[in-house]
Amino acid sequence: MPESAPFHPWAVLFTPENLRFLAWGFGVTLRIALGAMAISFAAGVVLGTARFAGDRFPESPLARGVAALATVYIEVIRNLPMLLIMLAVRFLTPIPAIWAAITGMSIFTAAIMAEIVRGGLMSVEQGQWEAAASQGLSLWQTLRWIVLPPALRRMVPALVSEFITITKDTTFAWSLGIQELLGSGVILFNRYLNAMQVFALIAVVFFTVDFLMSLAARALERRTGEGLATQ
Amino acid sequence: MGALLDAQSWRTLLENWPIFAAGLLQTVVASVLSMLLAAAIGLVMGAFALAPVRLLRWVNRVYVEFFRNTPLLVQVFFLYYGLPQVHVVIPTLWVGVLGLSIYTGAYIAEVLRAGFQAVPRGQMEAGLASGLTYSQVVRRIILPQALRFTLPPLTNQFVNLVKNSQVLALIAGFDLMYQTDSWSSQTALYVQAYIAAAVLYLALTLPLATWARRMERRMNRQLQRRADAGVTEVA
Numbered sequence: 001m002p003e004s005a006p007f008h009p010w011a012v013l014f015t016p017e018n019l020r021f022l023a024w025g026f027g028v029t030l031r032i033a034l035g036a037m038a039i040s041f042a043a044g045v046v047l048g049t050a051r052f053a054g055d056r057f058p059e060s061p062l063a064r065g066v067a068a069l070a071t072v073y074i075e076v077i078r079n080l081p082m083l084l085i086m087l088a089v090r091f092l093t094p095i096p097a098i099w100a101a102i103t104g105m106s107i108f109t110a111a112i113m114a115e116i117v118r119g120g121l122m123s124v125e126q127g128q129w130e131a132a133a134s135q136g137l138s139l140w141q142t143l144r145w146i147v148l149p150p151a152l153r154r155m156v157p158a159l160v161s162e163f164i165t166i167t168k169d170t171t172f173a174w175s176l177g178i179q180e181l182l183g184s185g186v187i188l189f190n191r192y193l194n195a196m197q198v199f200a201l202i203a204v205v206f207f208t209v210d211f212l213m214s215l216a217a218r219a220l221e222r223r224t225g226e227g228l229a230t231q
Numbered sequence: 232m233g234a235l236l237d238a239q240s241w242r243t244l245l246e247n248w249p250i251f252a253a254g255l256l257q258t259v260v261a262s263v264l265s266m267l268l269a270a271a272i273g274l275v276m277g278a279f280a281l282a283p284v285r286l287l288r289w290v291n292r293v294y295v296e297f298f299r300n301t302p303l304l305v306q307v308f309f310l311y312y313g314l315p316q317v318h319v320v321i322p323t324l325w326v327g328v329l330g331l332s333i334y335t336g337a338y339i340a341e342v343l344r345a346g347f348q349a350v351p352r353g354q355m356e357a358g359l360a361s362g363l364t365y366s367q368v369v370r371r372i373i374l375p376q377a378l379r380f381t382l383p384p385l386t387n388q389f390v391n392l393v394k395n396s397q398v399l400a401l402i403a404g405f406d407l408m409y410q411t412d413s414w415s416s417q418t419a420l421y422v423q424a425y426i427a428a429a430v431l432y433l434a435l436t437l438p439l440a441t442w443a444r445r446m447e448r449r450m451n452r453q454l455q456r457r458a459d460a461g462v463t464e465v466a
Binding site: 075076079080081082083084087088091092164168169170171172174175182185186189193194195196199200202203206207210211214 | 296297300301302303304305306308309312313315316317390393394395396397400401408411412415421422425428429432433436437440
């Protein structure tokens with residue numbers, strides 16, 4: 001496709017083939033983000049519940065042991081830079097790059113999710129547990145009908161803000177040799193040398209996705225009137 | 232994991248300690264410089280949130296929402312590849328510091344806004360009623376209280392900043408992540424490199440994160456005691 005003179009740094013980004021190229025990179029970004037969201041949330045539920053078990057049943061040695069293991073994982077992992085974990089997975093395992101990115105992100109984010117899950121569980125008052133026990137509900141029934149509904153409602157805003165973080169952090173996959181949205185942008189910039197235009201456009205794409213998510217989180221929080229204080 | 236137990240590999244790592252030390256130093260320098268600049272940006276932007284002028288409040292919202300909802304790496308690439316486009320050439324370290332400060336400044340602005348709003352309104356009224364000027368009340372009564380509320384979250388932001396300084400690795404900023412990545416690809420001692428880097432990062436972040444949590448607990452207890460004593464503060 002011959003470039004029509006004069007060359008314009010903005011216009012060149014909006015040719016059909018370049019838009020398709022960026023859209024393809026955005027597809028990769030979404031795949032990484034959704035994969036990391038699903039895996040880190042599942043792992044976070046397990047870790048967070050494990051740590052909460054120690055808070056809830058301090059007299060049980062098993063619960064205390066499980067909680068101690070979860071606590072060590074959470075405190076060590078969340079205080080490391082995520083890129084370190086991503087690069088370690090990339091170089092120390094034989095899995096394909098995109099799975100190394102998803103796995104590395106999930107190992108890190110699971111620790112953050114765990115604290116959100118634990119916070120939600122802790123926010124349910126002690127009295128609720130005692131009332132449920134006095135009604136003869138089993139542990140499972142207590143969780144299913146009494147504890148989990150308000151706990152999950154309160155987790156939602158913090159979980160969504162973590163989803164926003166995941167979406168932003170997919171850009172680090174670029175350093176593992178994956179061509180996601182940022183990678184597509186770098187290739188276009190190398191061709192046209194219009195860095196400010198390319199990266200401004202990519203920032204706008206991310207902003208649109210992330211800001212909509214944050215509006216949704218706020219709307220949910222207002223509707224339920226409940227949320228954990230997140231920083 | 233044979234690589235983990237290979238004594239020769241660990242000896243090589245120890246012999247090459249200056250490389251990791253240089254990376255650690257660069258990470259610390261970048262983090263401290265960025266924190267100072269981010270605090271300045273956050274203070275100005277946070278103050279805008281409380282300004283009596285609608286335009287300034289609007290500037291605060293746009294700044295905070297835009298920079299918190301776009302990736303730090305995209306912001307840094309914009310500066311790193313974009314500044315030369317408009318013939319501005321500054322050292323790579325400063326490109327990283329600028330990017331980190333703009334990004335972290337948005338978070339700090341939010342922390343400070345919440346801190347200012349946590350100080351009860353009555354404090355301002357009481358200060359003015361006792362004959363202090365508006366700026367005296369802000370400087371001597373409001374600000375000290377607001378900063379006390381915000382010390383734990385600000386410390387957490389600094390921990391995030393240290394972790395986020397990893398972006399320097401992607402613009403050849405010679406930080407700890409960059410040195411780890413380049414040394415490990417030269418020597419192929421990935422296990423040793425990443426364990427060493429993890430230990431060094433944790434030496435920076437864990438003490439700060441722990442200290443922040445202790446402060447937070449202490450403050451919550453103080454607030455609880457005040458509430459128990461019947462001193463209710465309605466913001």
